[in-house]
Amino acid sequence: MNKKKWIKLGLTVLLAFSLTACGTKDSGNADQSNSAVTMTAEAENAQEALSMYKKLMDQENEILSENTDLWEKVYMEADKGSAMLENGKNYGDFLLDTIENVKDQFSDEEYELLKTSAEKISEIENKLTELEQKYPEIVEQSMDSETSIPGDSAQAGSSEDSSVQKFPAFEGKDLDGNPVKSDELFSRNAVTVVNFWFTTCSPCVGELGELDALNKELAEKNGALIGVNSFTLDGNEAEISEAKDVLAKKGATYQNVYFDSDSEAGRFTTGIYAYPTTYVVDRNGNIVGDPIVGAITEKNQAETLQKLIDQAIASDTGENEE
Secondary structure, three states: OHHHHHOOOOOHHHHHHHOOOOOOOOOOHHHHHHHHHHHOOOOOHHHHHHHHHHHHHHHHHHHHHOHHHHHHHHHHHHOOOOOOHHOOOOHHHHHHHHHHHOHHOOOHHHHHHHHHHHHHHHHHHHHHHHHHHHHHHHHHHHHHHHHHHOOOOHHEEEEEEOEEEOOOOEEEOOOOEEEEEEEHHHHOOOEEEEEOOOOOOHHHOHHHHHHHHHHHHHHHHOOEEEEEEEEHHHHHHHHHHHHHHHHHHHOOOOOEEOOOOOOHHHHHHHHOOOOEEEEEEOOOOEOOOEEEOOOOHHHHHHHHHHHHHHHHHHHHHHHHOO
């Protein structure tokens, strides 16, 4: 799966069971019709390929938005690290392997339902990969169309570098109820590391201590680290209390923030595919490099994160010297 596609998978099972805004859709005949058209047709140009690509992504999200109680069990057992990304596994095959490993948790009917769904996703992913290889530009185009916000087109068009992606602006609060604005947060730091996690994600919780240590290191370089616990969106008091308890037990004192799920940043959060996921943001609110998927306790993730941090700081130093 192309790494950039991890940013915009529209509906994630990891959040579907916790965010009420994530409803289910009636896939019915429309789903079957889309499948028949997009899985058998061949795109004759990039425009047709982009249309097919979007339909396939919607279809995959639709499959994952159904039977969320079952998918929750699958995802809670899945490796939230980067194994799938590193070995290039088809996402559907990754799900199939996970389902097979926890099949004893399901009835025969539930197992067959999940297996059939994962096989469909595998087929979709094969077609997506085929389109990506033939028309590599459609991945970025698809992301741009999904993340664009009405009224922002003029601002986006004014950017000198169209490849630069802004971290979505937000006005929210930290877990103690203090107001937080993204523009103020980013502008006062040479670099800001943003870590997305949720309370029952073992790899997420497992890296909290390392993230706190990183925050202390960043403070010496005019930087900071913040956390976004996806369960706490919309100011869910019970989830905020639980998140604070987990953070305290791990000795993590860095700032965690939340915002409305229907905000730009909220929609960005619900589009995150795997947890934990970490972004590096510069002083101007630009995302530096690709998201880091998987815990920073892993060597590859830690090294990549450090490179992006160094890149942001070097760029900030260069701008100040000018």
